[in-house]
Amino acid sequence: xxxxxxxxxxxxxxxxxxxxxREKIREFAEAIGDDNPAYTDVEAAKALGHPxxxxxxxxxxxxTFREVEQVVRDPKLGLDWSRVVHGDQRFxxxxxxxxxxxxxxxxxxxxxxxxxxxxxxxxxxEVRDPSGETVVTVRSKLVARAAEGE
Amino acid sequence: MTAQVAYADVEPGxxxxxxxxxxxxxxxxxxxxxxxDFNPIHWxxxxxxxVGLPDVIAHxxxxxxxxxxxxxxxxxxxxxxxxxxxxxxxPVVVPDDEEGAVIEVAAKVAKKLDDEERTxxxxxxxxxAGTKVLGMSRAVVRLA
Numbered sequence: 001x002x003x004x005x006x007x008x009x010x011x012x013x014x015x016x017x018x019x020x021x022r023e024k025i026r027e028f029a030e031a032i033g034d035d036n037p038a039y040t041d042v043e044a045a046k047a048l049g050h051p052x053x054x055x056x057x058x059x060x061x062x063x064t065f066r067e068v069e070q071v072v073r074d075p076k077l078g079l080d081w082s083r084v085v086h087g088d089q090r091f092x093x094x095x096x097x098x099x100x101x102x103x104x105x106x107x108x109x110x111x112x113x114x115x116x117x118x119x120x121x122x123x124x125x126e127v128r129d130p131s132g133e134t135v136v137t138v139r140s141k142l143v144a145r146a147a148e149g150e
Numbered sequence: 151m152t153a154q155v156a157y158a159d160v161e162p163g164x165x166x167x168x169x170x171x172x173x174x175x176x177x178x179x180x181x182x183x184x185x186x187d188f189n190p191i192h193w194x195x196x197x198x199x200x201v202g203l204p205d206v207i208a209h210x211x212x213x214x215x216x217x218x219x220x221x222x223x224x225x226x227x228x229x230x231x232x233x234x235x236x237x238x239x240x241p242v243v244v245p246d247d248e249e250g251a252v253i254e255v256a257a258k259v260a261k262k263l264d265d266e267e268r269t270x271x272x273x274x275x276x277x278x279a280g281t282k283v284l285g286m287s288r289a290v291v292r293l294a
Contacts, residue, residue: 031184032215033171038228048152048227057222057231058215062185065211086210088286090235096228139235 003112003119007077011108012070017130018063020101025055032056045098054096060103061089064125064138067105071123072142079119079144087120088141094134103127103135110139117146154226157268157293166224166257166272171216173208173242174250181212195246207241213253213283217276220255221289232269233290242278253278260288268293 022042029039037044038054045053072079097103110122125138178192187209190197198206214236222228244251253276260273269292276284 028184031177031180032212032219033177034215034219034222036219036222036228048229050229054229056215057218057228057234058211061211062187065187086238088235088237089211089214090233092233093231096231 002114003078003121004076005112007074007109008112009109011106012067013106014128015063015067015105015107017102017104020055020097020099020103022053022099025053025059025099028059028062029056032058050096050098052099054098057091057093057096060091060097060127060136060138063103064105064107064127064140067107067125068123068140068142071107071109072121079121080147081144083144083147084142085145086140087143088139090139092137092139094136097127097135101135102130104130105138119144152227153230153292153294155224155293157262157265157270160259160262160270160293162259162261164259166220166259168254168256169220169223171219171253171255172250173212173216173244173253175206175244175246177250178206178208178212178244181209185209185211187211203241203243205243205245208244208251208253210238210241213238213242213276213278216253217255217274217284217287218289220257220274221272221291224257225291225293230291230293231289232292234288236274236276236287237285238283239285240278240281240283242283251278253283257289263290 105125113120121142127136257274260271263269272289274287
Protein backbone atom coordinates (compact mmCIF):
# COMPACT_ATOMS: atom_id res chain seq x y z
CA UNK A 1 0.00 0.00 0.00
CA UNK A 2 1.42 3.38 -0.97
CA UNK A 3 2.04 5.72 1.90
CA UNK A 4 0.39 9.10 2.13
CA UNK A 5 2.79 11.55 0.40
CA UNK A 6 1.20 14.46 2.22
CA UNK A 7 3.33 13.45 5.22
CA UNK A 8 6.51 14.60 3.41
CA UNK A 9 7.76 17.75 5.10
CA UNK A 10 5.63 17.19 8.18
CA UNK A 11 7.34 18.33 11.38
CA UNK A 12 6.27 16.97 14.75
CA UNK A 13 6.23 19.01 17.96
CA UNK A 14 9.50 19.04 19.98
CA UNK A 15 9.94 16.13 22.39
CA UNK A 16 9.91 16.44 26.14
CA UNK A 17 13.42 17.67 27.15
CA UNK A 18 15.95 14.93 27.97
CA UNK A 19 18.53 15.71 30.63
CA UNK A 20 21.89 14.04 29.93
CA UNK A 21 23.44 12.66 33.12
CA ARG A 22 27.04 11.65 33.81
CA GLU A 23 26.03 8.24 35.10
CA LYS A 24 23.84 7.53 32.06
CA ILE A 25 26.82 8.34 29.83
CA ARG A 26 29.00 6.03 31.95
CA GLU A 27 26.43 3.24 31.68
CA PHE A 28 26.27 3.63 27.89
CA ALA A 29 30.08 3.76 27.50
CA GLU A 30 30.41 0.59 29.62
CA ALA A 31 27.69 -1.14 27.60
CA ILE A 32 29.65 -0.59 24.37
CA GLY A 33 32.90 -1.47 26.18
CA ASP A 34 34.51 1.89 25.45
CA ASP A 35 36.93 3.04 28.16
CA ASN A 36 37.80 6.43 26.62
CA PRO A 37 38.23 8.63 29.74
CA ALA A 38 36.42 11.56 28.03
CA TYR A 39 33.18 9.65 28.77
CA THR A 40 33.70 9.06 32.48
CA ASP A 41 36.41 11.34 33.88
CA VAL A 42 35.50 15.04 34.12
CA GLU A 43 39.16 16.11 34.39
CA ALA A 44 40.11 14.09 31.29
CA ALA A 45 37.20 15.65 29.39
CA LYS A 46 38.25 19.14 30.52
CA ALA A 47 41.82 18.47 29.41
CA LEU A 48 40.37 17.97 25.91
CA GLY A 49 38.51 21.28 26.14
CA HIS A 50 35.04 20.01 27.09
CA PRO A 51 33.14 21.55 30.04
CA UNK A 52 32.04 18.12 31.33
CA UNK A 53 32.18 14.47 30.30
CA UNK A 54 30.96 13.90 26.74
CA UNK A 55 28.81 11.08 25.38
CA UNK A 56 29.95 8.47 22.83
CA UNK A 57 28.93 9.54 19.29
CA UNK A 58 25.94 7.20 18.93
CA UNK A 59 24.54 7.87 22.42
CA UNK A 60 22.21 10.55 21.06
CA UNK A 61 20.32 7.89 19.09
CA UNK A 62 18.91 6.53 22.36
CA UNK A 63 17.24 9.94 22.75
CA THR A 64 16.02 10.30 19.17
CA PHE A 65 14.81 6.79 18.37
CA ARG A 66 11.77 7.04 20.60
CA GLU A 67 10.70 10.12 18.67
CA VAL A 68 11.30 8.44 15.33
CA GLU A 69 9.28 5.48 16.51
CA GLN A 70 6.42 7.76 17.46
CA VAL A 71 6.47 9.34 14.00
CA VAL A 72 6.45 6.07 12.09
CA ARG A 73 3.80 4.56 14.36
CA ASP A 74 1.42 7.39 13.48
CA PRO A 75 -1.59 5.32 12.28
CA LYS A 76 -2.51 7.99 9.72
CA LEU A 77 0.83 7.40 7.96
CA GLY A 78 -0.14 3.76 7.33
CA LEU A 79 3.32 2.21 7.80
CA ASP A 80 3.47 -1.40 8.95
CA TRP A 81 5.80 -0.96 11.94
CA SER A 82 6.33 -4.73 12.33
CA ARG A 83 8.08 -4.74 8.93
CA VAL A 84 10.33 -1.74 9.56
CA VAL A 85 14.10 -2.19 9.58
CA HIS A 86 16.81 0.41 10.08
CA GLY A 87 18.38 1.15 6.69
CA ASP A 88 20.86 4.00 7.15
CA GLN A 89 21.91 6.13 10.07
CA ARG A 90 23.83 9.39 9.96
CA PHE A 91 24.85 12.02 12.50
CA UNK A 92 26.16 15.55 11.96
CA UNK A 93 27.66 17.04 15.11
CA UNK A 94 27.96 20.76 15.89
CA UNK A 95 29.55 19.68 19.16
CA UNK A 96 29.51 16.49 21.24
CA UNK A 97 26.56 15.80 23.53
CA UNK A 98 27.72 16.23 27.13
CA UNK A 99 26.59 15.78 30.72
CA UNK A 100 24.25 18.57 31.78
CA UNK A 101 22.75 19.01 28.33
CA UNK A 102 18.99 19.39 28.22
CA UNK A 103 18.01 18.24 24.74
CA UNK A 104 14.82 18.29 22.78
CA UNK A 105 14.22 16.54 19.45
CA UNK A 106 12.17 17.94 16.59
CA UNK A 107 11.42 15.29 13.96
CA UNK A 108 10.57 15.88 10.31
CA UNK A 109 9.64 13.38 7.61
CA UNK A 110 12.02 14.34 4.79
CA UNK A 111 10.93 11.88 2.14
CA UNK A 112 8.71 8.91 1.43
CA UNK A 113 9.59 6.62 -1.45
CA UNK A 114 8.52 3.27 -2.75
CA UNK A 115 11.41 1.12 -3.98
CA UNK A 116 10.82 -2.42 -5.25
CA UNK A 117 7.67 -2.63 -3.17
CA UNK A 118 9.41 -1.42 -0.01
CA UNK A 119 8.37 1.80 1.67
CA UNK A 120 11.42 3.95 2.41
CA UNK A 121 11.13 6.78 4.89
CA UNK A 122 13.76 9.42 5.69
CA UNK A 123 13.31 11.04 9.08
CA UNK A 124 15.45 13.92 10.35
CA UNK A 125 15.75 14.76 14.02
CA GLU A 126 17.15 18.12 15.08
CA VAL A 127 18.52 17.74 18.60
CA ARG A 128 18.53 21.18 20.19
CA ASP A 129 19.63 22.75 23.45
CA PRO A 130 17.26 25.07 25.39
CA SER A 131 18.49 28.13 23.45
CA GLY A 132 17.32 26.46 20.23
CA GLU A 133 20.84 25.78 18.92
CA THR A 134 21.17 22.47 17.07
CA VAL A 135 23.68 20.17 18.77
CA VAL A 136 23.31 17.13 16.50
CA THR A 137 21.31 16.42 13.35
CA VAL A 138 20.23 12.78 13.23
CA ARG A 139 19.07 11.25 9.96
CA SER A 140 17.47 7.80 9.93
CA LYS A 141 16.37 5.85 6.89
CA LEU A 142 13.67 3.32 7.71
CA VAL A 143 12.63 0.58 5.32
CA ALA A 144 9.31 -1.22 5.60
CA ARG A 145 9.77 -4.45 3.68
CA ALA A 146 7.01 -5.30 1.23
CA ALA A 147 4.37 -7.66 2.57
CA GLU A 148 4.35 -11.07 0.89
CA GLY A 149 1.91 -11.31 -1.97
CA GLU A 150 1.96 -7.58 -2.72
CA MET B 151 38.45 19.94 20.83
CA THR B 152 41.92 18.46 20.88
CA ALA B 153 42.50 15.69 18.39
CA GLN B 154 45.80 13.93 18.96
CA VAL B 155 46.50 13.45 15.26
CA ALA B 156 47.76 16.37 13.17
CA TYR B 157 46.15 17.15 9.82
CA ALA B 158 49.62 17.64 8.33
CA ASP B 159 50.65 14.11 9.34
CA VAL B 160 47.98 12.21 7.40
CA GLU B 161 47.51 11.49 3.72
CA PRO B 162 44.83 9.67 1.75
CA GLY B 163 45.52 5.98 2.41
CA UNK B 164 46.79 6.49 5.97
CA UNK B 165 45.49 3.48 7.89
CA UNK B 166 43.98 3.68 11.35
CA UNK B 167 44.75 0.83 13.78
CA UNK B 168 42.28 -2.02 13.10
CA UNK B 169 40.36 -3.59 15.94
CA UNK B 170 38.18 -6.62 16.69
CA UNK B 171 35.23 -6.29 19.03
CA UNK B 172 33.73 -9.46 20.52
CA UNK B 173 29.98 -9.48 21.12
CA UNK B 174 28.05 -12.11 23.05
CA UNK B 175 24.49 -12.37 24.36
CA UNK B 176 25.36 -10.77 27.69
CA UNK B 177 26.79 -7.77 25.82
CA UNK B 178 23.55 -7.39 23.83
CA UNK B 179 21.41 -7.51 26.97
CA UNK B 180 23.61 -4.86 28.52
CA UNK B 181 23.39 -2.69 25.40
CA UNK B 182 19.60 -3.11 25.32
CA UNK B 183 19.40 -1.79 28.86
CA UNK B 184 21.76 1.13 28.34
CA UNK B 185 20.23 2.21 25.01
CA UNK B 186 16.58 1.48 25.79
CA ASP B 187 16.20 -0.64 22.65
CA PHE B 188 14.48 -3.80 23.92
CA ASN B 189 13.47 -5.25 20.55
CA PRO B 190 13.39 -9.03 21.27
CA ILE B 191 15.28 -9.87 18.04
CA HIS B 192 18.37 -8.78 20.05
CA TRP B 193 17.92 -11.17 22.97
CA UNK B 194 15.17 -13.74 22.31
CA UNK B 195 16.20 -16.56 19.95
CA UNK B 196 12.66 -17.94 19.64
CA UNK B 197 11.33 -14.53 18.61
CA UNK B 198 14.22 -13.88 16.21
CA UNK B 199 13.68 -17.20 14.42
CA UNK B 200 9.92 -16.63 14.28
CA VAL B 201 10.48 -13.45 12.27
CA GLY B 202 12.83 -15.23 9.86
CA LEU B 203 16.26 -14.41 11.27
CA PRO B 204 18.91 -17.13 11.58
CA ASP B 205 19.41 -16.34 15.29
CA VAL B 206 19.59 -13.39 17.68
CA ILE B 207 21.26 -10.41 15.94
CA ALA B 208 23.19 -7.48 17.39
CA HIS B 209 21.58 -4.04 17.45
CA UNK B 210 22.71 -2.18 14.32
CA UNK B 211 23.41 0.79 16.57
CA UNK B 212 25.69 -1.40 18.71
CA UNK B 213 27.75 -2.31 15.64
CA UNK B 214 27.80 1.36 14.64
CA UNK B 215 29.02 2.29 18.15
CA UNK B 216 31.84 -0.29 18.04
CA UNK B 217 32.98 0.80 14.57
CA UNK B 218 33.19 4.43 15.78
CA UNK B 219 35.73 3.42 18.41
CA UNK B 220 38.39 2.87 15.75
CA UNK B 221 37.96 6.53 14.79
CA UNK B 222 37.62 8.01 18.29
CA UNK B 223 40.57 5.96 19.64
CA UNK B 224 42.66 7.33 16.79
CA UNK B 225 41.70 10.97 17.27
CA UNK B 226 41.94 10.65 21.07
CA UNK B 227 39.19 13.21 21.51
CA UNK B 228 35.80 11.77 20.48
CA UNK B 229 34.65 15.39 20.14
CA UNK B 230 36.75 15.60 16.96
CA UNK B 231 33.99 13.69 15.14
CA UNK B 232 32.02 15.99 12.83
CA UNK B 233 29.95 13.49 10.86
CA UNK B 234 29.34 9.76 11.02
CA UNK B 235 27.08 7.63 8.87
CA UNK B 236 26.54 3.98 7.99
CA UNK B 237 24.23 1.70 6.02
CA UNK B 238 23.09 -1.48 7.76
CA UNK B 239 23.67 -4.11 5.07
CA UNK B 240 23.74 -7.45 6.91
CA PRO B 241 23.01 -8.37 10.52
CA VAL B 242 25.69 -9.48 13.00
CA VAL B 243 24.42 -12.90 14.07
CA VAL B 244 25.24 -13.68 17.71
CA PRO B 245 24.99 -17.39 18.63
CA ASP B 246 24.41 -18.49 22.21
CA ASP B 247 27.83 -20.03 22.83
CA GLU B 248 31.11 -19.13 24.52
CA GLU B 249 32.46 -17.17 21.55
CA GLY B 250 29.44 -15.20 20.33
CA ALA B 251 30.43 -13.08 17.32
CA VAL B 252 33.29 -10.73 16.44
CA ILE B 253 32.98 -7.35 14.71
CA GLU B 254 36.13 -6.55 12.69
CA VAL B 255 36.79 -2.89 11.90
CA ALA B 256 39.40 -1.47 9.54
CA ALA B 257 39.60 2.19 8.54
CA LYS B 258 41.69 4.53 6.46
CA VAL B 259 41.85 8.17 5.49
CA ALA B 260 39.93 8.44 2.21
CA LYS B 261 40.56 12.14 1.52
CA LYS B 262 41.53 15.44 3.03
CA LEU B 263 38.45 17.64 2.84
CA ASP B 264 39.38 21.13 3.98
CA ASP B 265 42.81 22.59 4.79
CA GLU B 266 41.29 25.45 6.82
CA GLU B 267 38.94 23.25 8.87
CA ARG B 268 41.54 20.44 8.97
CA THR B 269 38.84 17.87 8.24
CA UNK B 270 39.42 14.45 6.72
CA UNK B 271 37.09 11.69 5.57
CA UNK B 272 37.62 8.24 7.06
CA UNK B 273 36.20 5.18 5.28
CA UNK B 274 35.48 2.17 7.46
CA UNK B 275 35.24 -1.50 6.56
CA UNK B 276 33.13 -3.43 9.05
CA UNK B 277 32.72 -7.21 8.82
CA UNK B 278 31.57 -10.15 10.93
CA ALA B 279 32.15 -13.81 10.05
CA GLY B 280 33.64 -12.65 6.74
CA THR B 281 30.53 -10.69 5.71
CA LYS B 282 30.34 -6.94 5.33
CA VAL B 283 27.80 -5.77 7.92
CA LEU B 284 28.00 -2.00 7.42
CA GLY B 285 28.17 -0.27 4.05
CA MET B 286 28.87 3.37 3.13
CA SER B 287 30.49 3.63 6.52
CA ARG B 288 32.12 7.05 6.71
CA ALA B 289 33.26 9.54 9.30
CA VAL B 290 34.49 13.12 9.04
CA VAL B 291 36.90 14.23 11.77
CA ARG B 292 38.61 17.52 12.56
CA LEU B 293 42.31 17.00 13.24
CA ALA B 294 44.83 19.14 15.08
